[in-house]
Amino acid sequence: MIELRDVRKSFGELKAVDGVSFRTGEGEVFGLLGPNGAGKSTTIKMIMNILAPDSGSILFNGTPITEGDKDRIGYLPEERGLYRKVRLGEMLLYLASLKNADPAVSARRLDEWLERFDLAQWKSRRPEELSKGMALKAQFIAAVLHDPEFIFLDEPFSGLDPVSTDVLREAVLELAGKGKTILFSTHNMEVAEKICSRILIIDHGREVISGALADIKARYGKNTIAVEFDGELDLPKLSRLVSRASRFPRYVEMELAGGANAQEVLAALVGQVAVRRFEVLAPSLHGIFVQIVGKAERGSLGERSSQGARS
């Protein structure tokens, strides 16, 4: 289990991480989300003990991280690179050996992973010949080869083609199924939505929202109801339940009023019209983020420049 308590880090004037707290459980895929420059990478670097936090504490199973803990962590940094002059297989085994992994076991696992990522023929070639996507997959192998309990992935899906994204996503979910704790950062809300069980959204170094994805969706959903119907709809009759509505001849989108419940609306509708379709629209993570961070941020996810600081 990893726990962050009110962690802060400034670079000069810039507050890169400004009081972030969260906790991840075993077998959980935890998403650290936010736009570029939000403080995601800085947070991960602090968990990795590459950067020291200015204040706050970071605990591994209840105790501060030690050098020995690093052997139980796999890390895919945002800045990716391998020694250009060392053959891929040797490089990956070297990195695993630096995690004190058993050489024979690593060698066996290496072949499995290379096979899985379609990189087997690259084993004895040099990383400088790898394409960007292949290098990313190789780097992912470096993060998991020593069979760590914790896996931190910093922007693992950036620059990947759809097929590779699927392969990598399956690998991540499989590792989570084996009880590994996976923490990853991304600015891509769609990907996060597909694989995270819990998320933390940060912006400008501060927590915007955190919790189980389902809870968040429930809590921050606009509770919009879309209805297709036949017959005459008398909207004023629903005014107690609906705060706002966009009406079309046979279609209406309604926003629930505070305290109201979709089932009550449905019950009220049934007496009036013939309901052909009734849907509670689930908000997308993207929508939630935009809603929370505000209109100023709209459409800027993933596009906003990093404002001098690196995330």
Place this chain on the structure above:
Amino acid sequence: MKSKLWKIIRMEFRLTVANKAFIVLTILGPFLIAAVTVLPSVFSMKGGIGGSAELKVAVVNAGPEYIERLRMPLAQNGIRVFAAQGNTESLDAEVLAGSFDSYLVLPDDLLSATRVQYVSKNVADFRLMGIMQGVIGQSIIAARLLQAGLPAETIASLTQPPLIDIRQLAKSGEKQNRDFLTILMTGLSLSMLLYMTTLLYGQAIGRSVLTEKTSKTVEIMLSSVRPLDLMFGKILGKAAGSLLQYGLWVSLTAVFVKVFGPRLGVNIDFGGSLSTLGFLVLFFLLAFFLYCSLFAALGAASQDEQHLGQLTWPLILFLVLPIVMISPIIMSPHAPLIVGMSLFPLTAPVVMFLRIVVGGVPTWQILACIALVLATIAAVIALSAKIFRVGLLMTGKRFTLGEVLRWLRY
């Protein structure tokens, strides 16, 4: 489970040794060294580069018997004298035209003369000047003695000055044949050795550390090992590779000179005693690791190769300083400035070695020097690990010394 440091050393050693450039350089090295060291001696044996061995000196205003008296002793030193006539203008013209190298004008009254004139295009060869002065001076004194009525056969032994046998008294009471030139050459050889090694390998270590940043492997490395282990591992691994190459070169060159030297008529001899050799190795290693760690620190602080090049200039200055100051160091090895330089870590190894060769250095100073250099090496490596850790997060922009100092507080 072997330590991570050891694994890094092994990897860095392998990276240094197992590449084509290293192997080619290792094989070619001895031939280059041999070419540089042996060829000049071959040339000087044959009488100088270009083969114009003999120096032709015209002697004006001298009788044939006097010329005869000068001929033998000067011929031994490669100077041929012959009688000539003419005024200075015509003689000057002939020197400039290259008919002969120089001319000597003897006064009419040779026996009471206090000055003779020597005209040459090249007056820089102090060895030649010394010989001329000795031989001519001796011949004039001989002539004077002859005139004073001494028998000719005793004159030669009377005018022969004794050679001064210079011996250095060491603390142990041991006396060694040593002179300024030997000390100078021994000191210069260490300085040059160090200078070349540092240029060759120190920069390589700096680049290796820099590559960790430019190839973006630094984060993944630091997620596994401590920055200090990474730094020590890189320096020790690279240094071991470099020293292996150096060892191979030295032994191959020794074999080469041993086998081919006699055939070429060259005999290269290390003039120093065993203790001098020991100190040479000790101070070489101290200086080598000191500069390696400094280059590593600069590699950690720099942004790209060009930036690294700029940052290393001050270091090279400190390497050159002892070479520039070699005369004052040898002539007054106990002057406060020189003692200071032999304790100041950046110049200490070379200057202290020179002082030891000259002799009379208190033991505490030698120990203090070694301790200071060792402490500096440790401090610099720790510092570079720190710079590395902080500097890597600042990729993309260059920084000032002030910023680096601020990082140390992180």
